[in-house]
Amino acid sequence: MSLQTDTAARPGAGWALPAPLRRIAADPWLFGIFVLLTLSVLVFAVLPIVNVLKQAVWTPEGFDLAALKTTLAQPFVWRALGNTLILGATSALVATVAGFVMAFAVTRTTMPGKGFIHAAALLPIISPPFVMALAIVILFGRSGLITRELLGIRNANVYGFHSLVLIQSLAFTPIAYLNIKGMLQSIDSALEDASASLGGTRWTTFRQVTLPLVTPAILSSILLVFVKSVEDFGNPMLIGGPFSTLAVEAYSQMVGYFNLNAGALLASLMLIPSMTAFLIHRYWVSKKSYVTVTGKPTAQSIRISGARVVLPLSLVCYFLALTILLFYATVFYVSFTKLPGVNNTLTLDHYRTVFTAGFDTLGNSLYLAGIATPVTAIAGMMIAYLLVRRAFPGSFLLRWGTLLSFAAPGTILGIGYIGTFNTPPLLLTGTAAIIIAAMVVKNLQVGIEAGTNQLQQIDRSIEEASTILGASSGRTFTSVTLPLLRPALFSSVAYAFTRSLTTLSAVIFLVSANWTLITVTILSQVETLKTGVAAAWCCILVVVVLAILALMQLVLNRSARER
């Protein structure tokens, strides 16, 4: 393999070659893993998406630019693009600020009730599709519990931009929170202590030490939330009102108008803002060094205790946490209500229906997400490591391939999957494997981001020390780098697991009679008026996921203590 590249590339590239080749020769195993991961990403992420997107210019009759022009000439396309950008930017800012405030309060202050805030901040990851949107209608709609019953407003209009920002910010705050919290925890607080002992005020320390050090996590939160918002389809469809986004338009073109050209084109347009945001982010972060983990002993001791700081922070945190809880309480309430808003008698009927129907689909979801999660987390960490620490020739394929899969809307991925994996040699339709693959691919980027941020903090010399002492690069990765990545690993495991359980837009095309999932069941109930049953399923799902996450945290803490 390396020989081939050698002879093929030498005549043109000349002097630039030896360095990358030496890197391959030094780490043949690592290079093998790199090739394997890159190939998997190309096959499972890039190929299916490209298969769909190429239809923007590729009709059954051949290459066709005319259709492209007609679609682009329509003003609604550009309005949808503008809407998508505004919504993405707003949600990204709001969610990141909320996530940062909570992460900072939890890691750096003596705020009471941290466990509660932590739990509330994480809760929205477990938001089965459509449910938050239903809750907002029940709370703030025309017959809403708050708008009509509490405030007596008769003409509340819940449909539109404002609701979308609220829902998306709520739903994506955990991404920002997890990301920033992981980073705040692993910053060596000696730096902050130093600033304090040199006479820096608390504000100076925050502004000049803490904030710059978590910048990578803040930027990547903005990036992740922005991309998630751009590809979000369920919420704009349900409560967007006249505010139409690209994801909605792409979906209606493909599934409604049977216009694959226009659908594929709109989906490609969605990728542009996401990819651009990613480029800016890369450029920004790569210019600075964020190393604080140097191998010298660290102590996480700094705690801000003054009421002047803690009180307002606590108030904001409690307000955010209570808002999140309000939404879940609504779902909980609906699950025990006969006909919410119409007949508010309490009942156990919905749970009876659920228990009679059985837990096959929930079992399926847990089983498949259980397989997908470790794959996602480990692959995410490995890819982060390969991208940050090793520059093999072809790294860009891996980087852009994973990003493409994250930025592409689930619908595109789903349709691409059935088209691509429906014939030998890649025959996967109808199997569990195709669903697992989709779950992994859809959530990989979050693991990569978490790992990348963490790695940027870790001084290379720690790993170099290990290699100098004779450890292979594989051993270095497993015994030095991986343990240092632990906080990022947990957050990406937690994220991958819950997102795999609650994912819908991609897997709706992949479920089969043997393998159907809990989210598809919930969607069916929502679509056929059985809001109560859907809410009951959601509550059960939330409880199960919380139990598993608590268990995981427990095991992780124990294994950390044993070391």
Add this chain to the structure above:
Amino acid sequence: MKRPLALSSALALLCSVASAQAAPLTVYCPMSDDDCGSVLAAFAADTGNEARFVRIGAGEILARIRAEKANPQAGLWLAGAADNFIQAAEEGLLAPHKAAGIDKVDPRFADKDGAWTPISMSPLVFAYNADLVEEAQAPIPDSWTSFADPAYQKNVALAHAASSGTAYVALASVVQLSGEDEGFQLMKDIDKNVIQYTRSGVAPSRMVANGEVALAMAFTQDVEAALAAGYPLDYAFPKEGTGFEVNAAAAVANAPEDQATAATAFLDWVLTEKGQAAMGATFRGPIVPGYVNPEARIDLSNVKLIDYDFAWAGANRARLLERYENEVRHKADAQ
């Protein structure tokens, strides 16, 4: 506790896969879980053909069958507006079959090549929330023009005509009733009252049931389902006459042979008395005249239907939708 549960259900699943060697018919079905299940259970009880279904929306079914063209994963597409089937037939995705009882069906409602089989008929009905109508001091809806009444300002929900059969039938009905230009003018007037366009055709009547809007259009079976669930919903038919949807089913082209055999068996069965009774139990109207669901609250026998030319509606779908998109939806947004 959770883990044994997941494990045992995973085991149960593996077993069910193992015993599925007899390869039951795989069905894509957009009706509710209960409706898909009850119709297929009746089919199994009557003919011995076991079937399993995947419940996804009609538009998604078409997208999926198209993507699976090279190696079809399902034998039967059960239910959905005929428009979807006309489109699928045009793309060669369906296996034609002249169902045994097709001569009992009005030929206007059937495909002449038998690419798909009509299975039931659903009239459009107006669903309204009496409390909200009273609150808005709006007249009880009795005509298509009621939707454009300024009294219903921000009080109407419609589905996207592109993603919902319900909304497309409504559009085609209005156009057929009053001519194309007048029809589009009416849709533009209605648009001023619309607070939300939904993806699914069921959603607007659900919003009426929940007191979110005063007025919506729905197929009769959706209103029946809401009434059966106990929602206080009222309904009315337009005095000009209403449009309707022909529901269809079809065998998927190039499906494995045992799948194809079972699928054609279903198409023959669904037009029998028992098949029509099973469809009727989901509150959809019969396509073979005769069956009446004793539990239905809406009397379908006296509904004034327009002479809905749905072959025309199917053939002009793309054109009408494009005009609708440009003149009604996006024009309105820009204002």
